[in-house]
Amino acid sequence: MDWEYFFELLLGGLTRGSIYALIALGYTMVYGIIELINFAHGEIYMIGAFTALIAANVLTMLGMNELAVLVLASVVAILYSAAYGFTVEKIAYKPLRQAPRLSPLISAIGMSIFLQNYVLLAQTSDFLPFPSLIPELEFMEPIAHIISSAEVIIILTTAVVMILLTLLIKYTRIGKAMRATAQDRSMAMLVGVNVNRVISTTFVIGSALAAVGGVLIASHIGMINFYIGFIAGIKAFTAAVLGGIGSIPGAVLGGMVLGWTESFATGYVSSDYEDVFAFALLVIILIFRPAGILGRSTTQKV
Amino acid sequence: MNRFGNVLITAAAVLVLVFGVSGMAAAQEGPIKVGVAGAHSGDLASYGIPTVRAATLVVEERNEQFGGIDGKKIELLVEDDVCKPEIATNTATKLVSDGAHVVIGHICSGATKAALGIYNDQKLVTMSPSATNPALTQSGDYPNFYRTIASDDAQARLQVDYALKEMGLKKLAVIHDKGDYGKGLAEFAKKFIEDEENAEVVLYEGVTPGAVDYSAVVQKVKRSDADGVIFGGYHPEASKIVMQMRKKKMDIPFISDDGVKDDTFIKVAGEYAEGVYATGPRDTSKNPIAKKAVEQHKAKYGEDPGAFFLNAYAAAMALLNAIDVAGSTDYDGITKALQSEFVATPLGIIRFDERGDAIGIGFSMYQVQNGKYVELEE
Numbered sequence: 001m002d003w004e005y006f007f008e009l010l011l012g013g014l015t016r017g018s019i020y021a022l023i024a025l026g027y028t029m030v031y032g033i034i035e036l037i038n039f040a041h042g043e044i045y046m047i048g049a050f051t052a053l054i055a056a057n058v059l060t061m062l063g064m065n066e067l068a069v070l071v072l073a074s075v076v077a078i079l080y081s082a083a084y085g086f087t088v089e090k091i092a093y094k095p096l097r098q099a100p101r102l103s104p105l106i107s108a109i110g111m112s113i114f115l116q117n118y119v120l121l122a123q124t125s126d127f128l129p130f131p132s133l134i135p136e137l138e139f140m141e142p143i144a145h146i147i148s149s150a151e152v153i154i155i156l157t158t159a160v161v162m163i164l165l166t167l168l169i170k171y172t173r174i175g176k177a178m179r180a181t182a183q184d185r186s187m188a189m190l191v192g193v194n195v196n197r198v199i200s201t202t203f204v205i206g207s208a209l210a211a212v213g214g215v216l217i218a219s220h221i222g223m224i225n226f227y228i229g230f231i232a233g234i235k236a237f238t239a240a241v242l243g244g245i246g247s248i249p250g251a252v253l254g255g256m257v258l259g260w261t262e263s264f265a266t267g268y269v270s271s272d273y274e275d276v277f278a279f280a281l282l283v284i285i286l287i288f289r290p291a292g293i294l295g296r297s298t299t300q301k302v
Numbered sequence: 303m304n305r306f307g308n309v310l311i312t313a314a315a316v317l318v319l320v321f322g323v324s325g326m327a328a329a330q331e332g333p334i335k336v337g338v339a340g341a342h343s344g345d346l347a348s349y350g351i352p353t354v355r356a357a358t359l360v361v362e363e364r365n366e367q368f369g370g371i372d373g374k375k376i377e378l379l380v381e382d383d384v385c386k387p388e389i390a391t392n393t394a395t396k397l398v399s400d401g402a403h404v405v406i407g408h409i410c411s412g413a414t415k416a417a418l419g420i421y422n423d424q425k426l427v428t429m430s431p432s433a434t435n436p437a438l439t440q441s442g443d444y445p446n447f448y449r450t451i452a453s454d455d456a457q458a459r460l461q462v463d464y465a466l467k468e469m470g471l472k473k474l475a476v477i478h479d480k481g482d483y484g485k486g487l488a489e490f491a492k493k494f495i496e497d498e499e500n501a502e503v504v505l506y507e508g509v510t511p512g513a514v515d516y517s518a519v520v521q522k523v524k525r526s527d528a529d530g531v532i533f534g535g536y537h538p539e540a541s542k543i544v545m546q547m548r549k550k551k552m553d554i555p556f557i558s559d560d561g562v563k564d565d566t567f568i569k570v571a572g573e574y575a576e577g578v579y580a581t582g583p584r585d586t587s588k589n590p591i592a593k594k595a596v597e598q599h600k601a602k603y604g605e606d607p608g609a610f611f612l613n614a615y616a617a618a619m620a621l622l623n624a625i626d627v628a629g630s631t632d633y634d635g636i637t638k639a640l641q642s643e644f645v646a647t648p649l650g651i652i653r654f655d656e657r658g659d660a661i662g663i664g665f666s667m668y669q670v671q672n673g674k675y676v677e678l679e680e
Contacts, residue, residue, distance in 0.1 A: 005525050012517035019514050127538050129570045145551045221515060222545045223538070223570045231512045266518035272480065272508040274518075 008146055009267040010260070015151040015220075017259025018158035022213035023236035024243070024251040025165065026206035032246035033182045033202050035101070039108040040088055041210060042233020043115035044081050046226065048211030049218040050119060052077035053130055060131070070133040070215075077211040084115075085207025086200055094196070112230075119226040127225045130218040150220040157216060161209060162252045169248065174201055182246075235278075242282055244295025253293055257281070333377040334370065334631060336361065336621065337397035337426075339407030339417065341385040349609050350409045353431050354380055356607070356614035357406050359598050364622055371626050383408055387416035394420040402426065403631035404621050406614065411435035418444045425633040427640070429621055431613035436490075439657040446633070448640060448654050450616040450647070452664030457581045458490035458534075460665050461557050464579070465530050466501050468667075469555060475505035475528035477519065477543070479535030487559055488534035504528050511539055520546045533558040537567035541575070548574045555579060563668055563675055575673075581665040584650060585677060586612060592648035616647035616663070620654075 023045055030038045055076040059069045092111045096104040134150040169175040180188040181198045189195050217232070218224045235258065243254025258278055265277035285293060338357045340350030361376045370376045379400050383390040390413035397405055398420060405421060405428045408414040414433040421428045422444050429448040430438075436453040438444060465471045474495055478488035485508065495503050505526040509519055520543065523531060531547075531554060533540055540562040547556065556578045563582035568575045586592045595615045599607040621636075623645040628635030640654045644662075652662035668675040 002525070005521065008521045009518060012515075012521060015517065016515055126566055127541070127570050129572055144549075148549055217514065221542060222572075222574075223541060225538075227512070232514055235514070263518040266507075267522055270507060271510070271519050271522075274510055274513070 004146075005267070009263045011147045011151070012267075013260035013263030014256065015147075015154055015259070016263060017239075017256035018155045019213070019217050019220075019232070019255075020236045020239040020258055021158050021252040021255030022154075022161065022216070023210060023232055024240040024255050025161065025248065026210045027237055027240040028243075028245055028247060028251040029165075029202055029206045031240070032248075033178055034093070034097075034185075034199055036093060036104050037108065037237070037245075038093075038203075038206070039105075039233070039237075040092070040111040040115060041206065042229035042231075042236070043112050043119075044085050044088070044207045044229070045210040045214045045232060046224070046229030047084055047115065047119065048077040048081040048207075048214030049130070049224045049228065050123060050214075051080040051211070052133075052215040052218065053128060053224060056131055056133060066133070066135050070135075073133060074212065074215045077215050078208045081207045081211035081214070082204045085203040085210075088115075089200060089203040094199075112233075116226055116230065123226065125226065127223050130222055130224050132222060133215065133219040148220075150216070154216050154220060157212065158252060158255075161212070162248060165205075165248050168205075174198070178202060238278070238282055242285055242292055244289075244292025247292070247294045247296070250292055250294035257293070333375045334625060335377050335379055335400065335402045336618070337379045337381065337400075337402030337405035337407070339381045339383050339390070339393050339397060339405060340409035340432075341413075342380065342382040344384040346385040346410065349385070349432065350382075352608035352611040353406065353409065353614035353617075354378075355599060355603060356431075356595070356611050357618045359595065359602065360615060360618035360622065363598075371622065372629065376622070383413045383417070385410040385413050387412045390414070390417040391420060393417060398424050398426065404429070404625070404636065406431065406617050406621065408433065409610070411438065414438060414447075418447055422446045427621070427624075427633060427636045429617045431617045432610040439659050442657070444658070445637075448617075448620075448658040448660070450613045450620065450649065450652070450660050450663055451610070452583075453659060454486065455490040455494075456659075456664045457559050458487050458494060460581050460667060461487075461532050461559070461579075462491055462494040462498075464667050465532065465555070465557055466495070466498055469530065471530040471555070472501050473504045473526070473528050473530075474501065475507075475523045475526055475531045476503055477505070477507050477509060477523070477531060477533045477535075479511050479539050480508040481511070481535060483561060484533075484535030484559075486534070488532070491532050491534065509535075509539060509543070511535070516543050516546055517550075519543070520550055520552070523547070524550065524552055528554060530555045530557060533562070535559075536561040537564050537570070540578075541567055541571040544571055544578060545574045557581075560665070565675075568670055568673055568675070575670045578670045580668050580670075580675065582668050582675070584664065584666045586649055589648055589650060591615075591646060595648050612648040613663075616649045616652065616660075619647045620645050620652065620660075 026041045052073045056069050056073040059072055088111055092107045093104050096107055134153050137149040140149045177193045177198045180193050181195050239254040239258045240251045243250030261281050262274050262278050266274050338354050340353050341347050342350045365375055379402050381393045381396055383393040390408055394417035405426055408417055409432050411433040414430050427446050431450050434454045436455045476488050476492050478484040492503050492506055495501050540558050544556050558580045560582050563580035592612055624636045624639035627639040627643050644651050644653045649663050652660045655661055667678045669678055
């Protein structure tokens with residue numbers, strides 16, 4: 001067996017999985033708290049990437065150095081995306097909170113289409129080059145043919161974000177409020193949790209993560225257009241379901257499993273069947289664990 | 303009465319046939335008749351009308367300046383086939399019985415194929431400005447057929463010839479985007495490489511358009527030890543694959559198609575685009591005959607020419623030139639002239655190979671040099 005090749009595929013799958021995981025975290029958080037599949041999440045990721053592109057171009061013109069451009073562009077993208085996430089929730093989901101569950105779902109799909117077309121009209125339908133904001137680290141040079149600095153940074157960011165989120169939910173006040181809202185919204189309200197604020201916070205955090213993903217992934221791939229959010233969103237959503245939607249470590253695990261499946265299917269079988277393998281795996285896992293790998297199966301109270 | 307009617311019809315048909323065939327010999331004295339067949343009405347008329355106009359312009363000019371060919375005026379016989387194979391056979395029969403000496407047409411590949419058998423039986427040289435189906439020339443079934451457009455597989459042919467002969471590559475990875483266009487080209491490229499003795503396809507893969515990254519495919523190319531990549535598809539996937547290859551320190555040549563010969567590719571891939579090869583239609587914008595043809599069209603019809611206009615203009619010029627050189631409308635003479643004489647047309651200086659494809663028409667290899675696609679000299 002060719003171990004170097006195996007290892008390259010493993011790392012490639014890890015990067016791809018981390019990309020899915022960064023976006024999947026937003027899906028899973030929102031679902032965990034209000035049981036809504038936020039289809040507009042992929043679009044928030046795309047808007048984050050666009051904002052970072054515009055900011056990076058402006059900052060580069062002002063003559064800033066690479067690191068400052070990366071940090072400032074990310075901050076601008078995070079703020080902008082968070083604002084979008086906040087607004088989308090207020091406009092499209094909050095008025096429908098008491099409505100049947102299908103209504104906010106349709107509203108989410110509508111929001112997704114709206115945001116895509118908004119960027120298409122306001123910006124362009126063309127592919128745009130995205131500068132590699134992540135610098136090539138010098139000590140990485142000897143192994144650059146196996147894994148690039150950008151890939152390492154994507155993997156590390158995903159790990160750090162996952163740990164921080166878990167800590168936030170387990171040990172902080174807002175985390176406790178989130179768990180309470182997730183368990184029983186009206187009971188949480190009765191004991192004095194400001195449910196609206198908790199939900200808004202969730203959207204803001206999820207959207208900020210999508211923006212981080214947007215900056216890192218676009219800078220790794222090197223190009224963006226208005227449609228990138230759709231495909232990334234579908235794959236990330238699949239990862240979230242695979243890992244157990246609602247579970248933070250589940251989203252990351254789901255992303256990794258999906259990334260590895262695709263990478264090894266391409267590497268050892270054929271990339272023609274990449275998606276076939278990915279979705280066949282999804283079906284198999286859902287047959288044996290309907291709630292996903294790390295999902296808890298909740299019994300409905302009658 | 304009924305039987306008598308049948309006899310009459312048969313007699314008439316015989317008469318038409320006899321006069322039709324003898325008409326060919328006798329027409330040496332009369333005008334030279336050029337049939338123009340294609341879609342002139344219906345929803346595909348916009349593909350056929352420009353050919354009629356091109357033929358009209360060429361013939362009018364020839365008649366005015368030289369009084370036709372060897373003192374014989376040239377006449378056009380225009381027949382509509384609506385791009386339908388079942389109607390094209392009638393169109394062909396009509397042109398044959400009207401005594402056409404050569405035919406420009408048909409427009410659609412399907413209609414052309416249906417009509418060709420009839421022309422072939424009558425030994426009529428037929429030249430299409432637009433039928434791109436590879437089998438029309440390559441099957442060898444229609445030695446009377448020529449065309450002034452590159453066949454569908456011409457890009458793949460050029461890519462493979464360039465990779466193997468100019469660059470001396472031996473092991474090629476062929477990748478496509480699973481679409482009609484990209485996969486079609488990739489299949490031809492694969493077949494052409496396999497037909498060669500000293501080269502092989504070491505990897506043949508389809509990638510999913512729009513996927514977030516292609517690192518696994520790139521690793522696979524690397525492992526296959528290919529010394530070049532041929533990609534069939536469009537520029538978004540091409541730029542992602544090229545960028546990931548270059549980032550993984552793979553600098554083997556990347557050869558692609560018209561879908562990648564687009565400035566957006568260079569804009570997106572930036573420095574990584576440098577050195578990438580792509581095939582594209584030959585540049586005719588600087589050709590003086592093409593400029594003149596477009597001016598003539600504007601002067602006579604008051605608008606810009608439509609689809610395949612220059613191809614049809616070239617076909618008309620090539621046919622008239624062949625008749626002129628042969629000194630007659632004799633099939634063998636025209637065939638010989640088409641295959642041996644170079645003629646200056648809006649598409650460049652061309653002649654035809656023995657299969658009927660135009661040499662000098664079609665695609666050129668381009669390479670990205672200093673942020674621009676540059677046409678490479680052959």
